[in-house]
Amino acid sequence: MSRAEFTLDTDVLRVVCWNIEHNGRGLSGHDDHRELARDILASLEPHIVLRQELTGAWERGKADLYAEANRVGGLMPFMTAPREGRSRNPVGVMVHPGLFHVDGEFEHDMPWKPICNPRVRLKGCPKPIDLASAHLCHFDPDLRATEARRLTTLADNGRSALVGMDANSYPHTELESVALPDWAAVEDRVHYQHRTVELAGRRVSDTRPDEILSGGARPVFTDLGLHAASTLAQPGALAATASLKRTDQGPAQRIDRVYSTPDLAPALLGFDVMATDDIREVSDHALLLATFDLDALRQVLTPTR
Template identity: 85%
Template sequence: MSHPERPLDVDVLRVVCWNIEHNGCGRSGGDDHRDLARDILAALKPHIVLRQELTGAWDRGKADLYAEANRLGGLTPFMPAPREGRSNNPVGVMVDPTLFYIDGYIEHDLPWKPICSPRVRLKGCTKPIDVAAAHLCHFDPDLRATEARRLTTLADNGRSALVGMDANSYPHRAELESVALPDWDAVLDRVHYQHRTIERDGRRVSDTRPDEILAGGPRPVFTDVGLHAGTSLDQPGALAATASLKRTDQGPAQRIDRLYCTPDLAPALLGFDVLAGEEVREVSDHALLLATFDLAALRQVLAPTR
């Protein structure tokens, strides 16, 4: 397959967020679905890719990182360096250089896994977007809350931001969701129970704190892109479960992979898809998220008249 072409006058911005289980090699490391994963991504012609579990991608001079970025048409890749004693499954961001300038790059160092955050600017626009990939801690609800609070700083002082993550936690507005929160009495994996629940009012409930921090309250910092598509845009498929697509001992699959944007960017959203077909399931235990934005509308937001 040839590299996808992205002319500068494209009318949409395509953003992908995907946790590719152990970078396409599976939990045991014995599989190799990297080529298939790259084919799936390349077919979508993304302009921004927010990745989780770039396992081993730093090795051999970051060979796997560059192989993926090159396969996607020469995207510019970012990835934090591995930290001794931390997670072995880092996050990364890839950006289309034909559409964006890179204005900066920050690694938000946290106890378990850094947040990868380049600052990009649409060519012809004056206001940048802080883009971030995150993978919230799988075992510590308190650390997840800290990570979510750190992400709110991307939107400080009126900045525009776009964040994709495996949140390892749940949406907080259960009444709007398509999938019910776990029935913890029926979950067989008791370690998972400890990792994914918090105490409230004397009982253990699903951890929804990260989503409350990011998108809760009367004046939320971020808009949950999937929820916006599922409600305001009447796209119910946007609220489909994302993980786990394989395990059954942790209860039914949940919408733990989410994309957030600052409210100024939300009106430009055209569509949001949760892709979990046969090929995606072969590669990973997580669905692939695809958000499509109206590029002309984004330009109006990001190049304000002075």
């Protein structure tokens, strides 16, 4: 039985979100971990991959993008185009063609980095899901807030959406396993400027994107890590994700997150924050794996009139 045939028989949907540091090429461009990264992804047999830092994947006819999608199991890849004078680390989405039809492909052109947004349908289900991969601006808190507000439009008019991101900012709740940075102890002062905002006359950790996405009495999205920790009793879902390597920016924080519209959250079975030795060799970010009950998702995406 081929791998593609096996995944069609699955009763779960596996969603991976991962920022692979400089697309596995390393900061110097000499340490090539691309094959190891693809092996890690393939071992998880994902049906959806939400990727950040597809550095260089646009080159040579998107050769790296297709190589990754093919190695991971013949997934359909989507990718934003890098713009001159902006970030050269675009984002992408990959989906399993055996489980999904593609209804559309959208690109939200933001000032620093576009958001990749294919719209897909589980086969046999009438209601689509808007998928999105985002990598919020690393240097401008105000732009991060704007990017988060743009993401809320994916849930407009009752649409279902699933969003994975490197948020470059912090969760806003008091239920976290990791304390927010003590900025007096952070050595990197540029990082301090990038990751803090002024509130009541003092500088505090930037939690605004998370507040926009999942805050308030009627949140637009559900933070799936928080949902897994609080509803599914999986405290490991709130583990820190980055940086797995640097020490001058304070302790690692949960800056990588996956959100869904509230209708999809009850189908969540588990949420894993993975930081194995191999993952640490490839990237400074942990890998996130969300597992859903496929039958429960089909019921949500087949609404009764």
